[in-house]
Amino acid sequence: MAFAQGGYLNDIFGQGTVLMYIDTIAGRTYVEQSAKGKFQWSWAPVPVWKTRNVPFAGTDVIMFSTAKEEEKRAAWEFMKYLISPEVTAYWAVNTGYLPVRRSALQTTIWKQAAKADPLIEIPLQQIDNAKMDPQLSVWTEIRNVVSTMFNDFINGKVDMETAIKKADAEIKKYLAEEYK
Incomplete structure (x- = not known):
């Protein structure tokens, strides 16, 4: 039996209306809030079939071609900062998203977070099967x-x-x- 609904499913999961669903990793904090004090929950990699493709997506950081040269240089420096291993690891640990580079997984902040919460590494199991829309x-x-x-x-x-x-x-x- 399947249940289909538009919108977010964390509330009905927390209410026990559905026992499982497939969602983005960004929804973890909402699931934690919905299930808090009611039951323990966990997550697993998205089921895959013969193709082993798993949808991955993200939000873009862009630089406008119409920007002035000094604005482009500043934007580029900011982009490099955002994707530096320490900063992307910090961002990932504090938002629930994945870091944007593998080297972030070797940082102290990521290693400490993973030791404290092994669930954050489950989505990493699917990176090699990631496909963009x-x-x-x-x-x-x-x-x-x-x-x-x-x-x-x-x-x-x-x-x-x-x-x-x-x-x-x-x-x-x-x-x-x-x-x-």
Whole structure:
């Protein structure tokens, strides 16, 4: 049996409505808050199939090409600072995200955090299978179509054949826009 819902699932997990779900590592603090005082929980790597692909994503740090040269130099220095091993390790330990470079795993802050909380290293088991979302300008729209298709079927709004036909037509429309 499956349960489908839009939005975040930490609250219904904390209420015991669902016993497990797949989410981003950034949601850990919310799960801890929802389950606090109710039960112990843990996490595991995302299940993989034959392809062993696991979706990874992140937020970008960018530099505008229209910036003045001194602004570009300052931006570059700041970017180098942000991804330095000590700073990315500190950021990761304090946000729940992964550090952006492997060398951060050798820092004192990361090693101490991992010793105190071995759960932070579980997501690292999936790095070698990490795949980024496709680089299509319409990727978000296609993801939404697939999500809607799945939710409509699970919630009994349409039968699977209708859901797939509708999604197929919408995805083809978006792909046509992509490849004009």
